[in-house]
Amino acid sequence: MTLRSGLALAAGCLMALALSACGNRAPGPIGQAPGMQVAQLSDLPRPSASDRMTENEPYLLGPLDKLEVEVYGVPDLKRTVTVDANGTFAFPLVGEVQASGLTPSQISLALAGKLNAYIKNPQVTVNVLERVSQNLTVDGQVARPGQYPVVGRQTLMRAVAIAGGTTEYAKLDDVVIFRTVQGQRYVGLYNLGAIRRGNYPDPEIFANDIIIVGDSAERRRFQDILQAMPVLTAPLILLTQAFK
Secondary structure: OOHHHHHHHHHHHHOOOOOOOOOOOOOOEEOOEEEEEOOOHHHOOOOOOOOOOOOOOOOOOOOOOEEEEEEOOOHHHOEEEEOOOOOEEEEOOOEEEEOOOOOHHHHHHHHHHHHOOOOOOOOEEEEEEEOOOEEEEEEEOEOOOEEEEEOOOEEHHHHHHHOOOEOOOEEEEEEEEEEEEOOEEEEEEEOHHHHHOOOOOOOEEOOOOEEEEEEOHHHHHHHHHHHHOOOOOOOOOOOOOOOO
16 A cells, blocks of 8 residues: 555545444444444445435436326326336327436426427326336535436446546545435445556445545646636646645
8 A cells, every 4th residue: 555545545434424444343433423333435334225215315217116197187298108218208299208317297398398389278286106217315525416317226436427427626535425325324435546447346326325426626726727717828837746
């Protein structure tokens, strides 16, 4: 282990709101952070089915969800549809309708707008009959932060890729996963760069997980230096430490 990576690991072990692989310590409370526990990064507990469901957040539709669509006063347009693998479904008159990543009410508004060319002031209702996909949140230094549906087995690298990948300021060794299991909040700290190199397995991600990709202050400082420099007519060479 290099000195730099050793210091990074030691710093991670002292973070009150992060979990890190610090020796073989048994899970226990962290410092002054009530309700937090220390665990090996690969040992974040798997959530139960009830942990993956929440009534406090709007439900975003995903592939394989089954919907019932009704247009008030037009019984012939009542349909039961299933969102396909591309996140869409077919509906009479309007053709393909985007559903993945949207709420039922958003789809209702979109359908009403498309049907307006055929029906005067259409009133569309979309109800979820079967929920197959569930959602996770990807935030921080990714191209498209937001909520994304989870269908089948999902991993950290795949979740970041779905969110558009990391930005130029992402700190790959500072990727945090928040997870709640049986009312207990857990936090895992991961090194995305090490996972990409195959140094350790790509961890599985579950519905209701929150992933935050950290920000590299060193990269931002370097960018500030470049912006403050006058226009150059020759190459600029700076002696600096390698960025993460």
